[in-house]
Amino acid sequence: MNLFLELGIILILVKLLGELFERLKLPSIFGEISLGIILGPGLGIIIITSDNNSLATSGKIIKILGEIGAVFLLFSIGFTKVDFEKITVSIRKILSVSILGAMFPFFAGFIVGYIFSIFPEAPIKGALLLGTALASTSIGVSVRTLIDLKYIATIAGATVLFAAVLDNFLSLGTLAVVSGIVQTGTISFLSIGTTVAELLGFVLLVYLVGKFLFPLLAKLADKMIVEEATFGIIVGALFIFAYITHIFGLSMIIGAFLFGASISIIPRLRTDVVVHKVRGIADGFFVPFFFLNIGLMFDFNAIENIGLFALTLLLALVVSQIIGGFLGGKVGGFDTKDSFIIGTALIPRNELALIVTTIGLEIGILGRDVLSALVLIALITTIITPLLLKLIIRK
Template sequence: MLIFELAIILVATKLAGDLAVRLGQPSVLGKLLIGLLLGPSLLGLIENTEVLHELSQIGVILLMFIAGLETDVQEFKRSGKAGSLVGFGGIIAPLGIGYLCGYLLGLDTLPSIFLGLLLSATSVSITVQSLREMGRLNSREGTTLMSAAVIDDVVVVILLAFLLSFAGGDVNLPLLLGKKAAFFLISILVGWKVVPWLLQKITSLRVTEPVVTIGISLCFLFAWFAETTGVAAIIGAYIAGVSIGQSKQKQEVMHKTETIAYAFFVPVFFTSIGVMTDVQGIGNNWWLAVVLSIVAVLTKWVGSGLGAKLAGFSTRSSLAVGAGMVSRGEVALIIAAIGLEANLLDKSLFAVLVVVVLVTTVVTPPLLKLTFPKHEKKAP
C-alpha cells in the first residue's frame, strides 16, 4: 500500500505544481493543495501513517539544508538586527492577540497563553521553497526571514518551557537554556572549523559519491543534535547547510542533494501537510477555525511586517517579510501536540488548530508572490 501511495504522491505533486505555475502561482501551492485533496478530508487515497510522517521529516530537513547551502553568510550577518526586529515582532503580536482570543473563548489563563504561544511559532520551510522558485532566497528580505526564523524558534521554545513549568511539567529551565546555548556554540564551532576540513579529507576516499554522502550525513547529525537539545531539527539542518556552503564542495553537495530531495522526499513533505489535516474533525467549530486562521495570518503578517519596517525596509518589502513569516508548518504542529499531552488543549481545539496551521501554510506562497518586490533582480 505504501509503495502505491508514494507513486501517487510523486506524480500528483508534479502535476499539481505545474498547474499552479500555469495559473500564475508558486508550484508549492499546488503541491500543498494536492495533499489535502488526496488525504482523508476529500478522496482518502493517502493515509496519514507514521512512515509517511518520517519520510516527510526527511523532506523538510533536506529542504532547509539546501537553503543553508544557498545562504550568503555576509548578508546573513548584516541582517542580524533586522532579523531580531522581525522575529520579536512576529512573536509579540500573535502572543498578545492569541491570549485575548483564548480569554474570549473562556479558556483559563495558561491555556490562553499557550494558544498565543502556538500562534507565535513560525516555520519558514514553505517560504524557503517559494523564495527559491522566485529566485529571491539570497535577497535582503530572504536572509532577514532566515535570521528571524532562528530567533523565533529559540524564543518560542524557551517561552514554552516556562509555560510548561507553570503547568506542572517537569522542566529544568537552567538545563534547557544551557542545552540550547551548547547547541549553537558547538554547531557553529564545528561548522566553522571541522566541516570544511572533513569534506576536504573525504574527497580522497575511493568510493562512489563520498562528498554528498558525508554532506547529507552531517545534515542529519546537525538536525538530530538540534532536536536533542530542544531546538527545531530544521534549524540544525540549516546550520549544516551554511557550514558546507563555505567549503569548496558546496556546488557538488547542493546539486546532488537537490536531485535526491526534490525527486522524492520534498514532494512527500508537501503532500503530508495536507494529508495530516482532516477538516471533518472540526465539526461545528468551523467558525472558530475561520476566525483563528484570520487572526493567525494577520498577527504574524502585521507583527513581523512592522518589525521589518522598523529595520528600514520599504512598505512593500515589509509586507513581503511579514508574509514570509506567516506559515506555522510543522513547528506549530509539534507545539500543538505538546499542548494536547499537557492538557493545555482539548481534542476539539487541537483539531481546529491543525486546520489553522494548514491555512497559514497554504496562504503563504500566494502572499509572497503578491507582495515581494518585483523590481529586484533575481538571484542566479
C-alpha cells in the same frame, strides 16, 4: 497496492500537479498540498489511512519521507540557495523582525484563547499555551515560498530566513517558561536557565563543528576514491547533526539549516556537482512529501465543530503577524513594501505550533478541538501565504 507502485504514482502526480500550478503562475507547493487533500481525509476520499496494511497507504512511509523532506529542504536552503558571503543581514534587522513578529501573534493567541475559554478550569493557562503555539513561524513553508517567488536571495528574504530560525529558538524558551507556569503555577527559573544553557550550548557546538570538524570531513572526502564519497559523507553528517539538534530539544530542521549554512562556505564541498545532487535528491524526491503530508492532515469534518474558533484564531494570527512583521521590518530599516513582505512571509504555522498544542493535549490543558484548529490553520496559512506574497512582490 505495491509499495513501490504507490510511491511512484504519488511522486509523478505531485510533479504533474506542481507543474500545473507553476503554469498558472502559482507556487508548486499548491500541487503538493492539493494532492495530500485529495488522497487523505480532506475530501472524504481517504485513500491514505492508518487502517490499511500497505505501509505507503497507511501514510507511515509518507510521514517519514515528509520528515526527511523537511530536513533536506532546510539543508538545501542553507547549502545551495543563499550565498552567505554576499548577503549581510544586520543583527538589528533580525532581532526586530523576530521579536516583534513573535510578540504580536503570541498576544493575539492569548486573547483569543482567553475569550473562548479553551480551558474553563484555568482560562489563563489555556490562553498562555495557545499564545505560545501561535508565536512560532513555519520555516519550511515560508522559505520555500520565497524560493518559488525568487525572493530568498534578497536582504528581506534573508532576514525572514534568519528571523524564522531565531524565532524558533525564542519560542522554545517561551515554551519552557509557559509550560512551567501551566504545570506548577509558578515561574521555574531553573527550567528557564536550563533551556537557555541548552540553546547557547547548541550555538557553541555549531560554531566549533563548523570551524574544526567540517574542514576535516572535506579533506577526508578529497582523499577517498570510492564513488560519491563527498555526497555520502555530507548526507550522513546531515542526519547525525539533525539528531544532535533533536537531543537539544530543537527542531531537526533548524540543525539541518545550520549544517547546510556551515558547510556552504567550504569551497571543496560546495561544488556545482554536489550542489546539483543535493537539489536533485531534495526537490526531486523528499521535499514534495513534506508538503503532501500537510495536505493529509486536513479534514473538512473538523470545521463543523471548531468553525468560529478556528476562523477567529486564523484572522487574529494573520492580522497580528502582518502587523508584527511589518513593524519589525520598519524598525529594522526596511521600506514599506519589504516590511509587508516580511510580515506576510512569517504567517505560516506548522511544526512548533503543533508540537506545543500536542504538549497541551498531553497535560490536559488543551483539547483535540484546539489541535484540529491548529492543523486547519497550518494548512490554510500554507495556502494563503504564497498568494499574498505573490500579490505584494509582483505589485
